[in-house]
Amino acid sequence: MPTKIIEPAEGAYPYPLLIKSLLLSGRRYAPQREIVHGSSRYNYQELNARICRLAHVLRAAGINEGDTVAVMDWDSHRYLEAYFAVPMIGAVLHHVNVRLSPDQVGYTMAHAQDSLVLVHDDFLPLIEALAPQLPSVHGYIQLSDAPVPGSTRLSPLGEYEALLAGADSTYDFPDFDENSVATTFYTTGTTGNPKGVYFSHRQLVLHTLSMTTTLAAYEGFALLRSEDVYMPMTPMFHVHAWGVPYAATMLGVKQVYPGRYDPDRLVRLFREEGVTFSHGVPTVLQMLLNCEEAAKTDLTGWKLLTGGAAPTESLVRQMAARGIEFFTGYGLSESCPLLSASFLEPGQHELPLEQQLEARMAAGIPVQLVDLHLIDAAGQRVPEDGASLGEIVVRAPWLTQGYYRDAQTGAQLWQGGWMHTGDVASITPGGMIQIRDRIKDVIKTGGEWVCSLRIENLISLHAAVAEVAVVGVPDARWGERPLALVVLAAGAELEPGALQQHLMQFVSQGQISKWAVPDDIRIVEAIPKTSVGKLDKKQIREQVRDA
Template identity: 65%
Template sequence: MKTKILDPSQNAHQSPLLIKSLLLSGQRYEPNHEIVYSDVLRYDYKTLNQRICKLANVLTEAGVQAGDTVAVMDWDSHRYLEAYFAVPMIGAVLHHVNVRLSLDQIIYTMDHAEDNYVLVHDDFLILAEQFGEQIPSVRGYVQLSDKANAAQTSLNTLGEYEALLASASAQYDFPDFDENSIATTFYTTGTTGNPKGVYFSHRQLVLHTLNMAATLGCYEGQPLLRSNDVYMPMTPMFHVHAWGVPYTATMLGIKQVYPGRYEPNKLVELFAKEKVTFSHGVPTVLQMILDSDAAKTTDLTGWKMLTGGSAPTLGMAKHMAERGIEFFTAYGMSETCPLLTATYLHHDDLAQPMEEQMSERIKTGVPVGLVDLRIVDPAGNEVIHDGEAMGEVVVRAPWLTQGYYKEPEKSDELWENGWLHTGDVASISPDGTLEIKDRIKDVIKTGGEWISSLELENLISQSEAVNQVAVVGVPDVRWGERPFAMIVPAEGHSIDAEDIHKHLQQYVASGQIAKWAIPERVSIVDEIPKTSVGKINKKLIRDQVDN
């Protein structure tokens, strides 16, 4: 196709989409809004910008160059936020290390990413001290401490973070460079093999940030994040850029509260003390908040919660509504930066009582701006949007990872036929609402029929005796697979397999599920296994049942 391109003036400046541009507006609009780190530190947006310059000077003077990789091993903190900006703004790559992986996996990801410098919190020194010569690319460490006296370490550090910043200049002339330069990388874990590295450019992160600001702030049906909100993440900052919200919040100049290590009671206390209005996290973390002692004596009204990472159950959503929490669902994955869809409530939905809105609020929502999303059959043909027909979710958007780092075959598989394949099975209703039915690998195939593990979890969760539930398929000689349910009872309740069978019979009678979908095996446990980012670990559950 031949398009028309005009010749620009020789004096015109071609402004690349760089992360540094996101810092221009926050301190203009709300210079007095604060960045808060737990009960340790607080400062305003002018100071944030100065500290980012100071960190850039510290790293540059230490020898960090454009193209180097700087790793961070920290809890959710002001330091992490500063690194979100300073590291990519000097042309380096920020590696968000998943500190909840095993030591071997951490070493693998850092060696694979070819990390050159590491910012490491006192709590993770014991891990870093075991790296030895296994990550030969590492040239230096910066120690991160919350205490006046930093912990002793055998690492050859450049110094302690705050002390280094104190002596650094608050001026830095951040350069322009190609907007397609890689800004961040992190690793996503699967059910088999080593973690896979995804990566994102400055251009992708800026576009994702602008789109998230519009999605969460402009629509009446998605009223989540505006300039007068107070933001506190409950998603690790090493996990998909804390879903990208810190970049958006900083651009908007919103008050931000970073809690450090996640402790449910402390999170609720910070919510009340700092007047937090917006948070996000996976369902298991949100359930921990609801179950905490602090939540029992705290009015949670007005707390807007966005969940993602795994499907929320209707039972948990109703519990949120009872406590006055405004609950929304989003969908994305590590490979998608991550935002793809979010709950959108139409005028008629908003007119309903909150509890009656929950069935809509737990759906995955509608694709956000600039996202081309489809559901396709195994042959790649698009599936009808009738709310019933199911297919795999495939997407295109400007901010999707272009592959897995140094994994060309897996990259080609991810991008088969020019669409990013999510591995999720979903339906789309006539009004365009996406509803995830299951992961392809988690759909239960019994006697030639498919059962959605998410649907069973949803139904089981509506028993008042159930706190948490996970359903997986386990091998069966006769039927191929049968559903198995692992359940944590609600406080003050006892429950057994017979109770679950009786509870599910009502949905058989109403035609929602077939009789053969009821799990024959039920395990009552104190805790359901979780992954390193707090999702239910269905692979481990299946392994435990098999053994």
């Protein structure tokens, strides 16, 4: 029997889910709250006016519906304005990952067919070198934090602030199909060129609503509410800064944008601007704890959400010792990104840290509207018993529907009608996800699986360890064996054999098997990181292979 569809009344408005609707509430609830970046400080009324001005500037630069506008900037008020103005005129915002290699940056901009580039002074040398490779780009707008913009050979259309000053502060943003592409950015994999993901207005609005509910509604996870002060520690080019700028703007909270990340500056802004909520990958949070400003600042009450990589138990304990409320989220570039978040039961805050660790470190519970389960290599569902391992596959309203101009790889991503994450996990009967490893990072030794994240976590518990990465390396007898790279804490001295002895206690306790203890542990000065601060295990394996 067919479903019933009732024709709407004549004149009824079919409200499309467009990014412009996220701007309606902030200026109503908190018109005087501020957006802060460097010396720039203005309220939500002015934010809306500046978004309108930017829309006029983009139109005057020849940007039409469907054109792609690239942004190359640090975390700033300008970037926040572009989050809205570019898609609200029907164009596509390309978040350029400025930390990729120059060749990769050039590839992503050419592949996205960018028409206009908003470029910060710091990236002028890069874009000048790439300009001959970007035939689709017909203009540049210069972004500057200095009183006098940097010199360039690009002949820009003008400097951002000067152009905005001459534009109208009102704009009648049009309605259009909510499935229109709003944003795109590129994610790097283990092989080949970066892959372009893309998200529609509808997807971003639904993700924002779910993000806001997740961060605000639960007493055990109250990270971003109306009186909070938000400062990202995730680049705004990286998965929409996890989507939080959209949620913060809809709520109308005070927002502080730090520019280029420097741990000491981040702590000063926390102290001086009254920041209460931030998010970042574990390596950035570790640098934050170790910086000079942190040593002389009371960090009590700072709510931090981590993601992008599993936090170590050592990091969680350090955070707790400094009075930081620490939680974990899970997602990926292809998922916009939020899929799940850690969750404390009522009253669990009052329990000793030992009884909170698992809940705070786990990838948590799937958030609203997310359908998620595990499958084995044959595609069959894996029991949710807390022990059985499988790949996470997922459906949600905000997942990229493929890779831009790469139908074959997109079909692999969506094999069987579920998005394949590439993450190996277990799920408890209560629904808590525990990420065990990336499929490509699981170490297969002698027919057994060793999860690199588990070994990293146990090594990190040694007081002399500041950072650790574990990878599998080829072995003629066992197929693969784990190898560990370790950065020591400042002033610490340690022989690799001492770390093997450290791990043997966990073998005795039955937490790991003897064959999971690395034969090769190397003390190094630094561990390679990706463009967004994660451990770069691909590069580590390549370096070990070349050596």
